[in-house]
Amino acid sequence: MKEQQMSDAFITSAFLAFSGGLQDAYTFNTRDHVFANAQTGNLVLMTQNLMEGNIAHSLNYLLPIFAFIVGVFVAEQLQGRLKEKKSLHWRQFIVLIEIITLLLVGFIPGSLNNIANMLVSFSCALQVQSFRKVNGNTYASTMCIGNIKSATARLSAFFRTNDKTYFHQSMHYFGIIVIFAIGAGLGGVISKQLGYPTIWISCAVLLIPFILMHEHKA
Numbered sequence: 001m002k003e004q005q006m007s008d009a010f011i012t013s014a015f016l017a018f019s020g021g022l023q024d025a026y027t028f029n030t031r032d033h034v035f036a037n038a039q040t041g042n043l044v045l046m047t048q049n050l051m052e053g054n055i056a057h058s059l060n061y062l063l064p065i066f067a068f069i070v071g072v073f074v075a076e077q078l079q080g081r082l083k084e085k086k087s088l089h090w091r092q093f094i095v096l097i098e099i100i101t102l103l104l105v106g107f108i109p110g111s112l113n114n115i116a117n118m119l120v121s122f123s124c125a126l127q128v129q130s131f132r133k134v135n136g137n138t139y140a141s142t143m144c145i146g147n148i149k150s151a152t153a154r155l156s157a158f159f160r161t162n163d164k165t166y167f168h169q170s171m172h173y174f175g176i177i178v179i180f181a182i183g184a185g186l187g188g189v190i191s192k193q194l195g196y197p198t199i200w201i202s203c204a205v206l207l208i209p210f211i212l213m214h215e216h217k218a
Helices: 010-030 039-051 055-082 090-105 110-132 145-161 166-196 196-215
Strands: none
Touching: 010 110, 010 166, 010 196, 039 055, 055 090, 055 110, 090 110, 090 196, 110 145, 110 196, 166 196
């Protein structure tokens, strides 16, 4: 039986999901109500502003979408180029870039919110492209709609077939959703008190999966 990669383990996914939820709440509450991870929301708000004639304001939502696209592209390139490296797992390298990027975001003033939001969206894209499975099942660590769908579908399959595998898979998804929500809730509360440096909590959280993947190299 093939040994599970630590990058796919539930504990790793849990910390990534907590960080993802915190990032979304952070940018929404401290950076002009822009979503770091929910690009669907940004797309809706961008097109609404365009149709209302608020061209300049629509850029607040367009720029994070563009940064997200760049992040996915960069993550795919890094995976292809670093996958065979033995000194550092390529996903550890991705997390390290995330940590450095988010560390910089905490220093960016409110007058440069567009840049801060772009960097957080870029970081989000790196994560969502690089970490796509939990215990062998496809998931997203920075958004919930796909996880809710998968959790519900597997719960339905359990009631239909009585196969406990589906139940366990469903609970993994629901667990990730709850942890994401906790990260978002705490991120929203803390960001209102602490402000821009709140994002550094995400850096500290991401250090844990970085270490976990180092201690349990696949």
